[in-house]
Amino acid sequence: MTWIAIFATAAACFALKVAGWSLPVRLLDGERLQRAATLLPLALLAALVVVQTFGDGRSLVIDARAAGLAAAGVAVLRRAPFIVVVVVAAATAAVVRVLA
């Protein structure tokens, strides 16, 4: 199952990239399409933040991950590199768990 998901995702993502390099430009030049493609990642990434931080099966919970996210937020606003943001979040959550 996991392998099917991996190959299907790979095929879909590669097809999107190749399509951009091969399709006639005028097909993709629509202003609305451009806007949709710019805005879509914002909605999806924000949703992923929520689901990964507060999701627990079919309920929303506040646990050590929320503390990790708050710390990550501070790191992001201070323009820390990606890897630092991730490590800060993980370390904060780990510390909160030990203290709790």
Next chain:
Amino acid sequence: MAAVRQDTARRKVVRDCVTLGAAVGASGLSFGAVAVAAGLSTLQACALSLLVFSGGSQFALVGVLGAGGSAAAGIASASLLGSRNLLYAVRLATLLRVPRSRRVVAAQLTIDETTAMSITAPAGLRDTAFWATGITIFTTWNLATLLGALGAAVFDTNAIGLDAAVGAAFLALLVPQIRDRRGARIAIGGALLAAAAVPVTPAGVPVIVAALAIVPAVLRR
């Protein structure tokens, strides 16, 4: 003299692109670790980095599978996130001079960072910027994924807070893309839609529901 200046400029572009590329690629460490923590094997984590090669899509698929979501929901979220690469490719196809024989490789390297570095490079050095960034990230991202996956197999990943790293990774990808009020509104809209969908839909679906947040902005003239 002009040739010397051109050479200096080229070296600076290559240096900038390799530095940025290595920093970006290093975040493959967190991807490898997160993938293994979500239940994938080391081989599966590495296959994703080699074949998908698009951080947001990879984290999305792993996040959905790790939360017990269906393969279909995982594939859909990953593909929706990957759709922006299509528009990057359209842009790059008009900016770069890539021979037909290298199109397939160029396509695989078409991601946020290679596009950003190519577009911002001085005219004439855009191809250099694209390949320097792309080859550096591809190499480091895949190596880092392997190391991260091997590391996560050794440690107790929940004890070191890796589950909190996933949300943080998405936040780090999200914030630089919010450039104006409209962007902020859409991010908040997506977050609220996803939160509302969590109790009533299976894992993975809330992210797809969140895509609806862009509808008003896209329909407006």
